[in-house]
Amino acid sequence: MRVRRLLALVLAVLFALPATAHASIPIAEWDDGDHGFELSGYLRSLSGVSYLHYADELPDPNDEIGTTSGLNAEAIRLEWTAEVSDVLTLELHNEFFFQVSSAGSAGGLGGLSQLGLGASVEPDRTVDLRSEIIDQDGLRFTHNIDRLAANIYTDAADITIGRQGITWGKSTLFPVADLWSRFSPFEIDTTQKPGIDAVRALVYPSLSSEVDIVVADRGSLEDLSGGVRSAFTIGSVDLMVGAGKFWNEIAGLVGVTGVLDTVKLRAEAVLPWNLDDEELKLPRATAGVEYYSSSVIVGAEYHFNGTGADEPAGYIQQANSEEFQRGETYFLGRHYLGAYTTYSGVDRLTLNLSTIGNLTDPSVIVSPSVRYEIAQNTEVALGAYVTAGESPTIPSGGMLAAPQLNSEFGTFGHFFFAEIAGYF
Numbered sequence: 001m002r003v004r005r006l007l008a009l010v011l012a013v014l015f016a017l018p019a020t021a022h023a024s025i026p027i028a029e030w031d032d033g034d035h036g037f038e039l040s041g042y043l044r045s046l047s048g049v050s051y052l053h054y055a056d057e058l059p060d061p062n063d064e065i066g067t068t069s070g071l072n073a074e075a076i077r078l079e080w081t082a083e084v085s086d087v088l089t090l091e092l093h094n095e096f097f098f099q100v101s102s103a104g105s106a107g108g109l110g111g112l113s114q115l116g117l118g119a120s121v122e123p124d125r126t127v128d129l130r131s132e133i134i135d136q137d138g139l140r141f142t143h144n145i146d147r148l149a150a151n152i153y154t155d156a157a158d159i160t161i162g163r164q165g166i167t168w169g170k171s172t173l174f175p176v177a178d179l180w181s182r183f184s185p186f187e188i189d190t191t192q193k194p195g196i197d198a199v200r201a202l203v204y205p206s207l208s209s210e211v212d213i214v215v216a217d218r219g220s221l222e223d224l225s226g227g228v229r230s231a232f233t234i235g236s237v238d239l240m241v242g243a244g245k246f247w248n249e250i251a252g253l254v255g256v257t258g259v260l261d262t263v264k265l266r267a268e269a270v271l272p273w274n275l276d277d278e279e280l281k282l283p284r285a286t287a288g289v290e291y292y293s294s295s296v297i298v299g300a301e302y303h304f305n306g307t308g309a310d311e312p313a314g315y316i317q318q319a320n321s322e323e324f325q326r327g328e329t330y331f332l333g334r335h336y337l338g339a340y341t342t343y344s345g346v347d348r349l350t351l352n353l354s355t356i357g358n359l360t361d362p363s364v365i366v367s368p369s370v371r372y373e374i375a376q377n378t379e380v381a382l383g384a385y386v387t388a389g390e391s392p393t394i395p396s397g398g399m400l401a402a403p404q405l406n407s408e409f410g411t412f413g414h415f416f417f418a419e420i421a422g423y424f
Contacts, residue, residue: 036083041093041424044075044189048417054391055413071417073099075118075189079147087154091164093147093192099140120184121327123196124219125163146195158202165193166200166214168229168242169268170257173338173356174286174303174331177253177268179227179246180216185330185356186385188419208233214244223247236260240268247326248275264290264299272306282306284329295345303336310334312361315405332408335359348373352383361407363389377423385415 030037048071055067080092097118122130122144129148134141149162169177173185181194198216205211209232216225227244240255255268269285288301307329309318315332323329340354350371357364369383389410392403405411 031083034085036081038081039078040081041076041078042191042421043424044191044419044421045073046188046417046419047072048415050413050415052413070102071099072101073097073118077146077192079192087152089151089153091147091149091151091162093145093195095144095146097140097142097144101138118189119187120182120194121325122194123181123216124223124326125197126217126219127197129163146192148195156203160198160200163195163197164200165195166198166216167193168212168253169240169255170238170266171268171286171288171301172290172299173288173301173340173354174305174336175268176270176284176286176303177240177242177255179244179251179253179270179328180214182327182330184327188417206232212242218247227251227253229253246272247322247328249273249281250275262292264292266290295343297340297342299341300337300339303331303338305329305331305334305336308332308334310360312405312407315408316403331358332405333358333360356409358389358408361389361410363387363407363409365409365412379421381417381419381421383417383419385412387412387414 029039050069050071052067052069074097076096078094080094082090084090099118129145131143132140133143145163147163147165149160149164152159152161166180167175167178168180169175171177175182180198181196183190183193196216198214200215201213203211203213209230212229212231214225214227214229218225225244225246227242227246229240229242231238231240233239236259238255238257240253242253244251244253249272251270251272253268253270255266257264257266265288267285267287269283271283272281273279274281283304284306285304286301288299290297290299292298307318307321307323308331309315310333318324318332324332335358336356337359338354338356340352343351352369352371353367355364355366365385365387367383367385369381371379371381373379387409389407391407392405392411394403
């Protein structure tokens with residue numbers, strides 16, 4: 001039983017809002033008109049303290065899990081871009097990740113290693129370009145080549161070959177159509193998505209439409225995936241339809257987004273057919289509404305997680321399912337309601353508040369944060385995760401025994417963090 005991840009998985013969304021565009025100054029740049037080169041990137045440093053409010057009630061808490069634990073993590077990304085010609089651009093990203101945690105090998109407070117920077121599930125790849133420089137109890141240092149791609153621009157299509165970031169769908173809190181490499185809902189570093197090895201062609205039949213064709217490596221020939229998505233605009237309405245093979249599923253996708261002055265309405269759904277079980281599975285769907293102005297964004301979404309369990313007794317099985325392990329979903333339950341707001345009416349200051357509730361447990365997580373831009377390319381942030389819900393029941397065997405989850409978000413405690421990020 002993967003207890004460390006099981007307790008971590010229930011911590012949901014912070015920074016589920018789209019990543020903010022940041023000004024940056026490349027540390028190396030050259031352009032002679034026909035050819036060009038640029039080196040840019042960013043550094044993010046996160047420190048936090050987690051408080052597990054029910055730890056003292058667990059059997060032998062001091063032997064396996066403490067009430068408080070600390071985390072420090074750094075992520076450095078170097079982004080190399082070379083413009084070889086008008087039709088060819090090469091891209092390479094080096095990703096360095098360092099983390100130290102006082103949680104220890106037992107997972108501490110539900111496994112802080114799964115929270116914050118580097119929390120997203122990395123796509124399976126036939127060619128592994130990750131190096132584990134240090135991998136010890138409470139200490140980890142890795143290097144990964146997360147982008148390695150050639151971009152070819154032609155009159156017929158824009159083609160990308162290699163490791164790249166791909167996003168489908170427009171949902172904010174519950175992106176059901178994003179089936180290539182999805183962010184974890186508790187991933188703080190949302191500047192760049194995890195790269196997936198793929199061949200992608202973007203075709204533009206008209207100014208108001210596009211066709212996206214992707215064939216992606218999933219680490220094995222059996223899981224080789226591919227899909228086609230068509231998006232087009234009719235007046236103030238954006239439509240999306242698609243289909244493909246994703247891992248061991250054949251799925252159809254549909255989405256619609258409508259704009260009414262300062263209000264957006266959107267809905268997305270995925271209907272999967274499981275090739276192993278040879279049966280149609282329940283859909284995964286999201287419907288939402290968003291109001292936006294020059295300084296305020298307020299939104300809400302309802303999510304039906306067809307792959308999830310309809311009661312807490314099934315959460316452990318869901319946590320060990322293929323869909324959860326590969327990051328296709330990060331939620332255990334079936335019905336969710338989320339809301340978020342962002343206020344940026346004060347110069348250089350941004351206030352965020354998001355919340356997600358599991359409607360079945362019930363349990364909830366509330367995530368406030370404040371970000372301040374101290375310079376053109378540097379910002380600091382303070383934030384927290386505050387949860388409410390029934391605590392798990394741990395048998396007398398302690399944390400190594402199978403826990404009984406009584407709610408999703410109530411399984412994890414509270415987390416308070418400070419972050420600094422610099423972009424170059």
